[in-house]
Amino acid sequence: MALQQTVEQTVAGLGYDLVEIERSAGGLLRVTIDLPWTGPNSEAAAAGAPEPFITVEDCEKVTRQLQFALEVDGAEYKRLEVSSPGIDRPLRNQQDFERFAGEVIDITLKAPMGAAAAGQVSANRKKFRGTLERVADADGKPGWQIVWSEEPAAKPGQKISKKRVPAPLQALGFALDELREARLAPIVDFNGRRPKPGTAVSD
Structure with missing residues (x-):
């Protein structure tokens, strides 16, 4: 299975949205995730609650699962980093x-x-x-x-x-x-x- 497909399926399977995949020099594989958008008509939005955001625990959970999935697929990388989008989040769709x-x-x-x-x-x-x-x-x-x-x-x-x-x-x-x-x-x-x-x- 292609690396992109493996990452997409793993992230989606854990209930997150895949924002971006980057491969950097030195074998770094950087995966950016976010919580799924519930939409403007959700209960939280109607109540004026702030939108929830990715935590360190979320990143750790995805990191563990991705390490396993990528090892099974024999994907080549030296270091994996899973992060939240940050303040300059890309808009892709x-x-x-x-x-x-x-x-x-x-x-x-x-x-x-x-x-x-x-x-x-x-x-x-x-x-x-x-x-x-x-x-x-x-x-x-x-x-x-x-x-x-x-x-x-x-x-x-x-x-x-x-x-x-x-x-x-x-x-x-x-x-x-x-x-x-x-x-x-x-x-x-x-x-x-x-x-x-x-x-x-x-x-």
């Missing part, structure tokens, strides 16, 4: 985008926007950071956009004039197959909500 709607994300397009779509933005630009929002196209089909402002961030202690006109919001609509990469923006929230720090366990 439609469910990820549904789950993190309203969050600030970083996207990289496969190709530049082109002059026709650029407007106020450089036509050669590929990278954007903004708030992820659901939209509907002309046919009413669901789609996605990010919304941002080019307003420079205020420096600590800087006074902002009330008369200053804020920079206009800009929006970029996109399809998932137009993206080279999408991740949650690594913004630390000191109010204790989200994002949550990642955990990692190595054998």
Whole structure:
């Protein structure tokens, strides 16, 4: 069985979502897992409870099971690391985008926007950071956009004039197959909500 398939089946069999598999120099196999999304209509979401997150114990459980499964398959690796996604979690599929709607994300397009779509933005630009929002196209089909402002961030202690006109919001609509990469923006929230720090366990 291929390594990817072994990892996917093992992680899913334990009740987790596989986020990412990376093979690094030196034989390191890094597996990133997350708890399955229960959706916006779950009891916890309705009660306003914070979304649960991966613990060290979760990583240890998956590590033990993966070590066994990979040994059975004769997979070649020197070190296994199982971790939570951390604050720059990749967004890989439609469910990820549904789950993190309203969050600030970083996207990289496969190709530049082109002059026709650029407007106020450089036509050669590929990278954007903004708030992820659901939209509907002309046919009413669901789609996605990010919304941002080019307003420079205020420096600590800087006074902002009330008369200053804020920079206009800009929006970029996109399809998932137009993206080279999408991740949650690594913004630390000191109010204790989200994002949550990642955990990692190595054998």
